[in-house]
Amino acid sequence: MKIIRSxxxxxxxxxRWRAAGRSxxxxxxxxxxxxxxxxxFRRARRENDIVVVSVFVNPAQFGPREDFAHYPRxxxxxxxxxxxxxxxxxxxxxxxxxxxxGHQTWVDVEELSRPLCGAFRPGHFRGVATVVAKLFQLVxxxxxxxxxxxxxxxxxxxxxxxxxxxxxxxxxxPTVRERDGLAMSSRNAYLSAEQRRRAAGIPRALQxxxxxxxxxxxxxxxxxxxxxxxxxxLRRIPGARPDYVELVDPRSLRPLKKVAGRALVATAVxxxxxxxxxxxxxxxx
Amino acid sequence: MKIIRSxxxxxxxxxRWRAAGRSxxxxxxxxxxxxxxxxxFRRARRENDIVVVSVFVNPAQFGPREDFAHYPRxxxxxxxxxxxxxxxxxxxxxxxxxxxxGHQTWVDVEELSRPLCGAFRPGHFRGVATVVAKLFQLVxxxxxxxxxxxxxxxxxxxxxxxxxxxxxxxxxxPTVRERDGLAMSSRNAYLSAEQRRRAAGIPRALQxxxxxxxxxxxxxxxxxxxxxxxxxxLRRIPGARPDYVELVDPRSLRPLKKVAGRALVATAVxxxxxxxxxxxxxxxx
Numbered sequence: 001m002k003i004i005r006s007x008x009x010x011x012x013x014x015x016r017w018r019a020a021g022r023s024x025x026x027x028x029x030x031x032x033x034x035x036x037x038x039x040x041f042r043r044a045r046r047e048n049d050i051v052v053v054s055v056f057v058n059p060a061q062f063g064p065r066e067d068f069a070h071y072p073r074x075x076x077x078x079x080x081x082x083x084x085x086x087x088x089x090x091x092x093x094x095x096x097x098x099x100x101x102g103h104q105t106w107v108d109v110e111e112l113s114r115p116l117c118g119a120f121r122p123g124h125f126r127g128v129a130t131v132v133a134k135l136f137q138l139v140x141x142x143x144x145x146x147x148x149x150x151x152x153x154x155x156x157x158x159x160x161x162x163x164x165x166x167x168x169x170x171x172x173x174p175t176v177r178e179r180d181g182l183a184m185s186s187r188n189a190y191l192s193a194e195q196r197r198r199a200a201g202i203p204r205a206l207q208x209x210x211x212x213x214x215x216x217x218x219x220x221x222x223x224x225x226x227x228x229x230x231x232x233x234l235r236r237i238p239g240a241r242p243d244y245v246e247l248v249d250p251r252s253l254r255p256l257k258k259v260a261g262r263a264l265v266a267t268a269v270x271x272x273x274x275x276x277x278x279x280x281x282x283x284x285x
Numbered sequence: 286m287k288i289i290r291s292x293x294x295x296x297x298x299x300x301r302w303r304a305a306g307r308s309x310x311x312x313x314x315x316x317x318x319x320x321x322x323x324x325x326f327r328r329a330r331r332e333n334d335i336v337v338v339s340v341f342v343n344p345a346q347f348g349p350r351e352d353f354a355h356y357p358r359x360x361x362x363x364x365x366x367x368x369x370x371x372x373x374x375x376x377x378x379x380x381x382x383x384x385x386x387g388h389q390t391w392v393d394v395e396e397l398s399r400p401l402c403g404a405f406r407p408g409h410f411r412g413v414a415t416v417v418a419k420l421f422q423l424v425x426x427x428x429x430x431x432x433x434x435x436x437x438x439x440x441x442x443x444x445x446x447x448x449x450x451x452x453x454x455x456x457x458x459p460t461v462r463e464r465d466g467l468a469m470s471s472r473n474a475y476l477s478a479e480q481r482r483r484a485a486g487i488p489r490a491l492q493x494x495x496x497x498x499x500x501x502x503x504x505x506x507x508x509x510x511x512x513x514x515x516x517x518x519l520r521r522i523p524g525a526r527p528d529y530v531e532l533v534d535p536r537s538l539r540p541l542k543k544v545a546g547r548a549l550v551a552t553a554v555x556x557x558x559x560x561x562x563x564x565x566x567x568x569x570x
Contacts, residue, residue: 100448105444105448107391107393130449165296167300
């Protein structure tokens with residue numbers, strides 16, 4: 001496995017692969033790998049000639065009061081895990097190399113960046129879209145892999161790739177969960193043992209939404225009614241401060257006025273030092 | 286010479302060229318070719334295996350009260366001229382094909398888009414940067430050619446390519462002028478014979494700035510002093526309404542407080558139905 005730190009060298013290497021007709025699968029990450037990441041690496045391994053994992057804690061997607069400085073960076077462990085999954089190249093640039101002095105170009109996926117997390121993290125998705133656009137140019141992947149846990153991010157990257165004609169297939173991958181249902185996240189490490197136990201209430205609250213819809217005799221049902229139970233369950237987790245819990249259209253991410261077909265229930269909950277997100281597709285086809 | 290209208294087909298074709306190791310030169314245009322365009326085609330012809338000219342009157346770069354509807358589209362003539370210059374492919378997509386319903390992704394080169402024309406045409410350079418980013422993905426050029434007449438546009442495209450790591454060399458090309466010095470522009474066609482004659486006063490005003498700097502005994506000189514004569518000359522053109530005439534740093538496009546080294550004098554002047562822009566590098570190395 002090769003470690004590449006220079007963006008220029010990454011692009012040169014990618015160029016050679018493409019000239020040789022080899023397909024590249026890219027998994028963009030911020031490091032601190034868990035089973036969720038590894039499942040993406042393995043899928044990329046199965047579907048491409050070359051697998052590149054980028055490890056970059058992207059300053060542009062953190063707000064001034066967010067956890068950029070404290071985000072865990074267990075580089076040696078990450079390198080070992082990537083090697084075990086058959087990754088060919090870990091691209092690990094410095095912030096200075098990726099954002100040169102005077103950087104001023106931003107990619108904005110407007111409507112999709114506004115609701116849900118976008119309302120609580122101004123500029124976050126602009127930072128995500130921009131760095132992914134840059135990685136697409138540097139790595140020139142045929143496929144790029146993103147987890148469904150960050151559903152809004154996934155939709156934004158899909159839309160950006162379509163709108164800007166990037167010749168990349170954005171591949172959505174299932175959320176990997178702990179035994180008690182908590183979605184895996186590098187930020188789970190911020191939780192105390194007590195908070196960690198309580199965090200399982202988050203996926204349970206989302207599950208309850210699925211059940212309310214399933215067993216309701218009304219169709220369509222109003223989101224207010226559906227979300228009532230989820231909100232109550234979240235409020236019952238000691239110390240949890242939900243940013244939002246919403247039912248949205250899975251394509252547009254716009255709030256639903258009534259739930260008839262498929263819907264996405266999504267939440268962000270602050271618990272101790274962590275801000276945890278999760279979502280679930282609910283409703284009927 | 287081949288005409289391609291479908292973005293998908295363009296991308297597929299470009300992919301085949303790249304796989305075959307052939308270099309592509311792209312000249313993005315809005316059609317209505319004049320000698321300025323043709324000089325770019327010829328240069329692209331000399332420096333690349335394949336030459337692609339895009340012809341697309343980009344709605345995203347026109348304001349609501351601008352000349353989008355009236356912009357000249359002499360398609361048959363353009364096609365003939367491109368053929369004569371040895372162009373391989375004219376890419377001529379529809380607005381519907383290039384901006385699908387629900388398009389919402391925009392590329393913004395922030396600081397460089399603010400001064401000069403950016404202050405008078407809000408959203409203009411966002412539209413330019415976005416369409417050029419799309420064309421770069423669809424045509425996958427090794428080199429892209431832009432005239433210096435649209436100097437701010439050139440700087441924005443250069444900066445975008447650098448900031449987003451596009452593997453494209455942006456090649457600046459000299460402004461081509463009429464015999465009386467007027468910079469060639471498709472919009473010159475909007476002028477009456479009388480206005481056309483008067484328009485030659487615009488490059489003369491810019492030239493005067495160069496002379497003031499050349500013959501000044503002071504160094505550095507204040508821009509106010511330097512621009513006084515240019516403004517007076519522009520005001521003397523009957524019917525001319527200058528949007529601005531400014532002395533800026535040629536890299537940052539920020540207004541200069543004093544002129545010591547190289548400077549860019551740039552102007553936009555409305556004359557009849559036309560809005561004409563021009564610029565000139567002045568000062569000492």
